[in-house]
Amino acid sequence: MASSKLISCLLFLSTIAILVHVVISAGPLYHFCSKSGNFTADSYYAQNLKNILADLNSKTPPTGFSTSSMGKKPDRSHGLSLCRGDVSSDNCKSCVLDASQELVKRCPYDKEAIIWYDNCLLKYSDDCFRGEIDNRYKFYMWNSAVVSNPQYFNSKTKELLGSLVDEAYWVQNMYATGEMKIGENEKLYGLVECTKDLSNEECKKCLEGIVSELPRCCAGKKGGRVVGGSCHFIYEMYPFVNTP
Template identity: 55%
Template sequence: MSLPRPLIAPFVLSFCLLFPAVLSTGPLFHKCFNQANYTANSPFASNLKALADLLYAKAPPTGFGLGSAGQGRDQVNGLALCRGDASSSTCKACVREASKEIRERCPRKKGAIIWYDNCLYKYSDSYFFGEIDTANKFYMFNTQDVKDPKYFNRKTKDLLSGLVDKAGNTTLLYATGEMELKKSMKLYGLVQCTRDLSANDCKKCLDDAIAELPDCCDGKEGGRVVGGSCNFRYEIYPFVNA
């Protein structure tokens, strides 16, 4: 079981919420990051629905889509990113669910983000493409501790850092891998960035996320740092679809 830990920079919230297994396919976390409101039946509301249709069409074929709907102060900008191992049908279902759920959880807000296991979905009245999102982030970690945290932490960082270099050399900005540990144990990892970032910005985003390992997941059997522009995950069991 994992614990999501939301962040409000520069402080970590002092509570943790345990999600029951029945919600494992639901959202991992969401944030209404813009408290400005739009009104029902307004041009902004219509553009937000148009954006949802646009991302629903654009994301599944390649696992990523971005775009804008409307003009001027009523323009809505958004992106959807599916996990690199998600099928087109899984991606489509996740993006559709995310676009509906975020409007229910952040009603009439002009900026919001929601994360699922298989996708993230973000929209804003501000133009954010190509910028590293440092404001929207949360942690998840396995409640089980490893027996040799110093060794395990070092190996985890080595694996993830190697995957960062691998991801930066692909057009998908996504990489997975595994590493042998002591006593026939294996460590599995995944890193991914939104594809509006350059390869260099993707590397910076992931390097900064990995630097948070001591705060996120010190000595834990599994963990994630999940943000609006990049994320990583590691576990001691296979979790990536072949």
């Protein structure tokens, strides 16, 4: 099973190299159907999955994060949802609802699946994943525009994201944003975040891992992100964080 998940991830990472520009929209950014196991519409797993999705829809918006588990093995279902730290509770609610409805359409009868939107992520599995770094599912996005001095820009991007990692991993919501002046009239903006089932040290490990992928993802690009199942970062040369 693990090899098929890895192949799926690698295939996507190779495919996305062709996509030099991605337009952010209200729709999903990406999703994975694991194909690791199936269930039938009238099974206990189907009912448990339906129940945890309803639970996540209810519990996530007030705090921006929730996990849920229901049923007994081999039909036990586990779920997690996270809304980005700058997203309002109303937008969080609509995002998680859209994610839960869309994922079961895109991955019908798959016991494990994950979907990302700009405002949230949602995943479920028959395996308990709580507290574990999810490196199985990951994708890159970047701005097709390039900078004039890549070496300087790359170092500043790494510096900004590194400082945000140091801030995010020990705070309660495991989320940090910031900005850095990189020229007379230019600024770089960044965001990092972990799912809140991780420990502080696991959050740091997860974020440091994806930041280390900057050269493969976004070297010299004016904006980019690495998005995984347990953490993500975004950087841009314009302010993108929602303000109250």
